[in-house]
Amino acid sequence: MTASVETVDAVVVGGGFGGIRTVDLFKNKLGLDKVVGIEKGKALGGTWYWNQYPGAQTDTETWVYRFSDDRSAPNWNSRYLKAEQLQEQIHDTAEKSGVLDNYIFDNSVVSAHYDEESKRWNIVTDKGRQFAATYLVTALGILTNPYVPDWPGKDVFEGEAFHSARWPKDLDLTDKRVAVIGTGPSGSQIAATIHPLAKEVTVFQRRAQYVVPINNREVDEAEKQEIVANYDAIWDTVFTSRFAMGFVEGSKSALEVSEAERQEVYERVWNKGGGFRFFFETFADIATNEEANETAGDFVRGKIASIVKDPKTAELLQPTGLYGGRPLSADGYYEAFNEPHVSLVDISENEIAEITPTGVKLEDGQTFDVDVIVYATGFDGVDGAYRNIDVTGRGGVKLFDVWKDESNALYGVSVSGFPNLFTVTGPGGPFANMLPTIELQTGFIAQLVEEAQARQQPVDANAEAQVRWSETVQEISKLTVFDKVKSWIQNDNIEGKKKYSAFFLGGLQTYDSKLNEEAAAKYPSFEFSA
Template identity: 40%
Template sequence: MSTSAVGLTTAQPQNREVDAVVIGAGFGGLYMAHQLREMGLTVQGYESAPDVGGTWYWNRYPGARTDCEGYYYCYSFDPEMLQQWNWTERYPTQPEMQSYFGYVADKFDLRRSYRFGTRVESAVFDENTDRWQVRTETGEQTSAIYLITAVGILSAPNLPNFPGIESFTGPAYHTAYWPEEGVELAGKRVGIIGTGSTGVQAIPMIAEQAEHLTVFQRTPNYVIPARNRPVSQEEMDEIKTRYDEVWAKVRRHWFSFPFDMANMLAGSMEENERTRIYEKAWANGGFPFLFSFDDLLFDPVANESAAEFVRGKIRETVEDPAVADLLSPRYPFGAKRPPSGTGYYEAFNRDNVSLLDVAANAITEITPRGVRLTDGTEHEVDVLVFATGFDASTGAMTRMNIVGRDGVVLADKWAEGPNTHLGISTHGFPNMFMITGPQSPFTNIPPCAQNTADWIAEAITHLRREGASRMEATEAAEQAWTEQITAIAEQTLLTAGKDVHSWFTGTNVEGKAAVINVFFGGADKYMDICEQVAADNYSGFEITTTEPAYAN
């Protein structure tokens, strides 16, 4: 953290009134603060991390990097910034992402709008003043007309409530809170619990350092090779000449990628040709493998062809057939977010790596010396790593004490699952807007977060112009949106498989309501819907006008 960031953090007043409070300093929050300031509004931002970056500040675990390519996992709103910034790897590491956020914050002087190292404890809507009263854990209080949450989809760590977890005598780490100085693992017996996207990145790196690594796997994953590599200056220069084309394609893509859709169906293609296309996508690597064909998420036959192709690659790579079988998923490809990895399956060929199936032989407790399973075996380790993912979509919101009209607590309202309109607003919480909130798209986050922030900025401009004191989703609109995202999800294979523990449905968190948390209709369609809602004079929102119209 820079000296300037420290100074600006401590210089902020303890109690104040502002136009807007923004919670979070990741992709959504930083851009939202910038937009609001450009509109002439006063802004107070809060970020629990010591500096900008949001999730990317915290995720410092070994191997942490993006699974979208850097040149489109970024902001697009400033042409100069696009020309100035150079990505050095195809999939940027956490340090490179942190440098990028620092560059953006410096370019637009955004740190001065934030209190860092400050966690919001509560946000309560005052119906008498139509203002949000925001209180931090340090006791600071801020009153704002608008409350904008940009807390991220994957930012609230999930630590399962294993019996005896406090008894472990060695060091234990959740990957979302990895120490900045790193962890010395050489010569240590390490146990890692979890094989989601984080575990997939961390396991090969830890295996290279540890004396022995024991992997506790509940659900295997379809891991696509990342094919990471350095990006030359010549390649970056070429990309910069076609950024207009890049962002035009991003805007029209289901997942906000700068590629054309395949316009091919795996279910009706001859097997040899289909395999050739899979091989080409596998060689290219990365998340776009999911879009090799347009029917993989809808047609069971097509999906099984992709699933079996990946299982074949696992069998080719992993030397022990029994281990390869344990690593091979049997649920539909895509029902869990398919991660990109480097050397993941190869790591299980190492003599110092063991794989344990805790779906068949569950973890019963954490002991002072390690992990005990149902069969009574105790696996001793010196270091425990929890790669157990996140309480996704809703977790970061419900962990704050957000109270709307009539004293309704958001966590209570969403106890049986979130209800929103567009993933942006929820009934009973006036003037609260969410960036990448529950029921927003599963997509490449930066373009969608930027688009949503633009939508919110335009909505606030509309409110001020109309002299409106409140904007709030109607119950009918949020019910319709919830029904729509559920109906869309049920047309896909993404929610198939009762035994799949996926954050798409909240089933990765014990006791959480098993409902659809994500809009699966495509980022392009989502943006179209949002634009149409605005064009229809914000249909699905109740707008209350109690003041003279704002002149500007």
């Protein structure tokens, strides 16, 4: 029996902040009658539905990890929210905007094909639901496609093994021997959190990371009221800064001050906590000047040496390259290695050879018997989530044929040849606080849809404009240290992927100005076609 096709105005894929914001704008601002949200999980949350591992939390402060027009009384009591609280916040935001009922759950979109005759997207889910939609919005998130290297023997391990983004909700680590493979954001947070419970924690490190304490703490009622009273000024700071984190970014060069002043600044912000604060609030040129960058890296290395008691472990934990990529933060990460049951295994030159029935085996034959393996091995970022969907645009062209050399979207939101498809946080979008980024992008998408409706024509990126934007993204990246550091930001954390910047690193304020110019000129970088 053939499933019936539901004709709708728009399908929005994703139940995180980007998805619910888009559904809200389409439904409540544009007045579209039939807007359907599709989420593969069993509830809203997006990234925060899946990433529920111990220690999972945002590293953007609570009061700016929300939408700027959400001025309701805060229901939070800490500087940074844990994953469970963030999922609750998404659910609450959806309820307040009245979009919860627009969602269907436990459905993954497997194909989306554009029909040029009907000018609609034909969308199919893995559960057999079918939709014909005028507009298709993919709010898939930038870190939603888990990556685990293809080590031999993964299927033969007799204990529990899983990616950090698929942490079993009922897992009890009491008296368990745990292997944590990876030392990025997830790995450092997990190792710092689970060691009081586990019998043994063995951390496998391929590359040492710069990890700053996050200093999460309670926020009392007086401080909350002060934040609310100053919200206008706080949000002005967000939207007039490069990275939109709600603090005034450093304006001095790390090289123009004395050694004493430089150390005082680093020490003060280290104690304040927060990876983004340490990287962007201290000095203006850590991201662009290698000599300035080295002063920050040297300070962190000194902190590691002073915290970790075993000299050999301390040396292994100290990064040797540039301080770049996504700034990391976790409370108690380095301190964990002072515990007798926590150990570090360097796999930079002696890599994992296979997963055995009882644990992990290295190339030199060393074996580690464990009960639980946590693959904190990251994600196929930004464009990775699109690999699970067969997206076909005008003329039968497939998205990943267009993206085979380099994934890019004009302003991170539109791809030439794919009319009425909009990508929230797609490749080429800004590297900044995610919530203001989503707010700007979804607002711009809503404006584009409004213009397309007025013209009664589909809309997609102009091909030449998309190429120019991609060139701009890459040119700016090459002016930064990010270009010289291996990370998912540069798309080179996955074997076989081409290295290029997945983000516009020119700052959110610059990006916002560009969107405003585009709208004021009636979207010259887009094609409205019959």
